[in-house]
Amino acid sequence: xxxxxxxxxxxxxxxxxxxxxxxxxxxxxxxxxxxxxxxxxxxxxxxxxxxxxxxxxxxxxxxxxxxxxxxxxxxxxxxxxxxxxxxxxxxxxxxxxxxxxxxxxxxxxxxxxxxxxxxxxxxxxxxxxxxxxxxxxxxxxxxxxxxxxxxxxxxxxxxxxxxxxxxxxxxxxxxxxxxxxxxxxxxxxxxxxxxxxxxxxxxxxxxxxxxxxxxxxxxxxxxxxxxxxxxxxxxxxxxxxxxxxxxxxxxxxxxxxxxxxxxxxxxxxxxxxxxxxxxxxxxxxxxxxxxxxxxxxxxxxxxxxxxxxxxxxxxxxxxxxxxxxxxxxxxxxxxxxxxxxxxxxxxxxxxxxxxxxxxxxxxxxxxxxxxxxxxxxxxxxxxxxxxxxxxxxxxxxxxxxxxx
Amino acid sequence: xxxxxxxxxxxxxxxxxxxxxxxxxxxxxxxxxxxxxxxxxxxxxxxxxxxxxxxxxxxxxxxxxxxxxxxxxxxxxxxxxxxxxxxxxxxxxxxxxxxxxxxxxxxxxxxxxxxxxxxxxxxxxxxxxxxxxxxxxxxxxxxxxxxxxxxxxxxxxxxxxxxxxxxxxxxxxxxxxxxxxxxxxxxxxxxxxxxxxxxxxxxxxxxxxxxxxxxxxxxxxxxxxxxxxxxxxxxxxxxxxxxxxxxxxxxxxxxxxxxxxxxxxxxxxxxxxxxxxxxxxxxxxxxxxxxxxxxxxxxxxxxxxxxxxxxxxxxxxxxxxxxxxxxxxxxxxxxxxxxxxxxxxxxxxxxxxxxxxxxxxxxxxxxxxxxxxxxxxxxxxxxxxxxxxxxxxxxxxxxxxxxx
Numbered sequence: 001x002x003x004x005x006x007x008x009x010x011x012x013x014x015x016x017x018x019x020x021x022x023x024x025x026x027x028x029x030x031x032x033x034x035x036x037x038x039x040x041x042x043x044x045x046x047x048x049x050x051x052x053x054x055x056x057x058x059x060x061x062x063x064x065x066x067x068x069x070x071x072x073x074x075x076x077x078x079x080x081x082x083x084x085x086x087x088x089x090x091x092x093x094x095x096x097x098x099x100x101x102x103x104x105x106x107x108x109x110x111x112x113x114x115x116x117x118x119x120x121x122x123x124x125x126x127x128x129x130x131x132x133x134x135x136x137x138x139x140x141x142x143x144x145x146x147x148x149x150x151x152x153x154x155x156x157x158x159x160x161x162x163x164x165x166x167x168x169x170x171x172x173x174x175x176x177x178x179x180x181x182x183x184x185x186x187x188x189x190x191x192x193x194x195x196x197x198x199x200x201x202x203x204x205x206x207x208x209x210x211x212x213x214x215x216x217x218x219x220x221x222x223x224x225x226x227x228x229x230x231x232x233x234x235x236x237x238x239x240x241x242x243x244x245x246x247x248x249x250x251x252x253x254x255x256x257x258x259x260x261x262x263x264x265x266x267x268x269x270x271x272x273x274x275x276x277x278x279x280x281x282x283x284x285x286x287x288x289x290x291x292x293x294x295x296x297x298x299x300x301x302x303x304x305x306x307x308x309x310x311x312x313x314x315x316x317x318x319x320x321x322x323x324x325x326x327x328x329x330x331x332x333x334x335x336x337x338x339x340x341x342x343x344x345x346x347x348x349x350x351x352x353x354x355x356x357x358x359x360x361x362x363x364x365x366x367x368x369x370x371x372x373x374x375x376x377x378x379x380x381x382x383x384x385x386x387x388x389x390x391x392x393x394x395x396x397x398x399x400x401x402x403x404x
Numbered sequence: 405x406x407x408x409x410x411x412x413x414x415x416x417x418x419x420x421x422x423x424x425x426x427x428x429x430x431x432x433x434x435x436x437x438x439x440x441x442x443x444x445x446x447x448x449x450x451x452x453x454x455x456x457x458x459x460x461x462x463x464x465x466x467x468x469x470x471x472x473x474x475x476x477x478x479x480x481x482x483x484x485x486x487x488x489x490x491x492x493x494x495x496x497x498x499x500x501x502x503x504x505x506x507x508x509x510x511x512x513x514x515x516x517x518x519x520x521x522x523x524x525x526x527x528x529x530x531x532x533x534x535x536x537x538x539x540x541x542x543x544x545x546x547x548x549x550x551x552x553x554x555x556x557x558x559x560x561x562x563x564x565x566x567x568x569x570x571x572x573x574x575x576x577x578x579x580x581x582x583x584x585x586x587x588x589x590x591x592x593x594x595x596x597x598x599x600x601x602x603x604x605x606x607x608x609x610x611x612x613x614x615x616x617x618x619x620x621x622x623x624x625x626x627x628x629x630x631x632x633x634x635x636x637x638x639x640x641x642x643x644x645x646x647x648x649x650x651x652x653x654x655x656x657x658x659x660x661x662x663x664x665x666x667x668x669x670x671x672x673x674x675x676x677x678x679x680x681x682x683x684x685x686x687x688x689x690x691x692x693x694x695x696x697x698x699x700x701x702x703x704x705x706x707x708x709x710x711x712x713x714x715x716x717x718x719x720x721x722x723x724x725x726x727x728x729x730x731x732x733x734x735x736x737x738x739x740x741x742x743x744x745x746x747x748x749x750x751x752x753x754x755x756x757x758x759x760x761x762x763x764x765x766x767x768x769x770x771x772x773x774x775x776x777x778x779x780x781x782x783x784x785x786x787x788x789x790x791x792x793x794x795x796x797x798x799x800x801x802x803x804x805x806x807x808x
Contacts, residue, residue, distance in 0.1 A: 046759055071755070086748055088745075323484065344447075344484075344492065358451065358758070
């Protein structure tokens with residue numbers, strides 16, 4: 001790895017076991033870690049404005065190269081001053097590389113695939129051609145031929161002007177054989193070198209680049225990938241691809257991978273955001289997480305709550321909430337909880353009212369930000385195990401962490 | 405009319421020609437008039453929260469008896485503490501009577517009908533039976549038989565606990581003959597007496613009741629209706645039904661009606677909200693307006709702007725906004741204008757992004773509130789004619805009113 005504070009610095013302030021808390025500094029803001037990163041996939045956190053995302057306390061959002069590449073296009077965003085200015089977000093932005101989405105088209109639903117669930121998405125298409133050079137595909141909106149490669153992805157991310165660009169990788173799915181995974185992981189490593197070479201010559205000087213560790217669920221491939229990516233001139237490391245069928249396999253992949261990453265590099269676990277996975281990732285030394293879950297659930301009327309037996313979810317459409325005058329979660333400082341009842345949010349959810357989507361989005365993002373803030377405090381206090389146990393036992397993620 | 409300050413008081417502070425500015429006081433808040441009332445049809449101003457509506461400066465919203473009667477039902481809202489508490493809105497609420505919607509079912513689209521545009525809506529149904537007793541109709545969501553009458557409407561509005569209830573009327577459409585209009589208007593007067601009798605005995609003590617003037621576009625019927633309604637024990641007067649085919653006919657109806665209303669009663673022009681109609685209404689002595697326009701347009705990506713030649717509308721989906729880095733309207737204090745460009749809102753609008761709907765809703769409501777605040781100031785200054793001319797000439801509704 002390289003360490004260039006003009007692009008990105010990472011200071012670790014405290015450790016608790018393998019967990020660590022610290023501060024990532026980008027040209028736009030300081031991000032206390034471990035941190036969750038809300039998705040601003042197409043240039044907005046859907047339903048709320050950039051000012052509101054900042055109001056909840058987030059310092060970084062994730063923009064999506066694939067989507068922004070197709071619409072409105074990197075030239076347009078560059079013309080409008082870059083992604084920060086386009087979406088009026090003056091804090092940090094990380095952009096994914098487009099790899100996940102483009103291989104989603106190829107494999108038919110990577111989101112399911114990497115979790116080990118079969119089932120082709122309707123979007124899945126044989127019109128994707130993967131070669132050493134890159135990936136040719138069709139823009140499903142208008143049928144036009146498009147091409148993404150390590151160089152194109154870095155070029156797009158350069159035009160977007162994100163603080164952190166992710167290298168273009170093949171997001172290896174679950175239902176492929178070891179041989180495919182091995183060849184795919186090797187190609188991801190070659191693509192990383194091309195990304196870095198392009199970025200070194202043409203990329204924005206102050207943009208950091210994270211490499212992505214692949215290797216599927218094969219321990220030796222993960223180990224090798226961790227070492228190969230760590231050896232490259234990257235500013236941080238993301239862990240991508242399939243993490244297996246269940247939580248044990250996911251944690252197994254982390255246990256194999258994380259110890260081989262440089263201690264001083266920020267570590268980003270891609271696409272993971274379930275409450276227990278966040279806590280498990282933090283305990284294993286992960287610094288950054290992103291996931292569609294909190295915002296997507298909110299748009300479907302599902303609120304996060306300290307209820308481990310229901311996967312920390314309240315499905316507000318359920319009849320039992322129709323006359324429930326309690327807030328979503330007692331003590332939550334978000335607007336939904338300070339001002340509104342479960343009964344009202346139940347009603348809005350059943351009505352598919354935009355106001356409901358907005359309020360529950362604010363709540364879910366508040367819940368996750370509080371969860372991570374509590375984890376940061378607990379690491380400083382050396383009480384992460386107790387904090388996690390209390391959360392997994394049904395405590396709300398606010399208030400002082402419990403003694404270990 | 406009656407005047408009972410425990411329900412409602414109205415103090416006129418200044419006049420400018422027929423226009424007047426003053427303060428309506430309800431048990432929940434003080435409403436500076438003339439005022440626009442945003443629609444919270446189903447218990448929310450769609451896309452924004454009650455706190456945000458208050459933040460824009462509004463003191464009253466309009467809830468819809470017909471919709472809330474069917475879902476979630478008055479019993480549920482009463483159980484949850486009334487409509488104010490249900491939607492966490494602690495300022496004033498006016499509820500319409502359900503007459504407009506129920507006759508919409510009967511006549512097939514009253515919204516079009518009262519504006520003189522023909523064309524049956526798909527929702528139009530022969531399953532509506534109008535009798536002297538009331539209106540029987542089908543709940544189109546589940547086929548169940550429902551019934552609204554003067555008494556039921558007042559009972560529902562009583563359960564909702566609005567500050568101002570509107571009497572149950574027949575919203576006379578445009579394409580009926582004079583005889584129908586005359587008979588319908590007579591029935592509306594009989595229904596008003598039934599509303600008041602029910603309310604006197606069973607209604608909430610601190611709820612005011614407004615009668616509704618009908619009479620279509622027949623001058624003599626409007627005159628007679630204005631006098632009949634004014635003579636009843638009402639707290640204020642709404643003007644309803646068709647106002648004709650175009651603006652001239654609408655203003656003609658106002659010119660015939662308003663002079664026959666008691667000077668001291670608040671006057672509400674139902675369902676009117678176009679910029680020039682607001683100004684024309686204010687000049688003729690109207691105190692209250694409500695309309696779906698600003699919020700509905702916003703959800704379709706249309707922003708209000710000082711552009712009279714395009715009916716004060718910017719259709720944000722238009723390609724000319726794609727790279728426009730200006731705010732929606734220069735100097736507008738709303739979040740959309742303070743923080744975002746037309747280019748971004750164009751992009752969000754094309755994407756049908758919830759964030760865009762929310763931001764433009766805030767903008768449109770801000771625009772209208774500023775327009776009305778400017779009119780109030782201009783009446784005090786005796787410069788309403790100059791203010792209106794400047795707005796209609798393309799000036800934004802903020803800044804000091806021009807000299808007359």
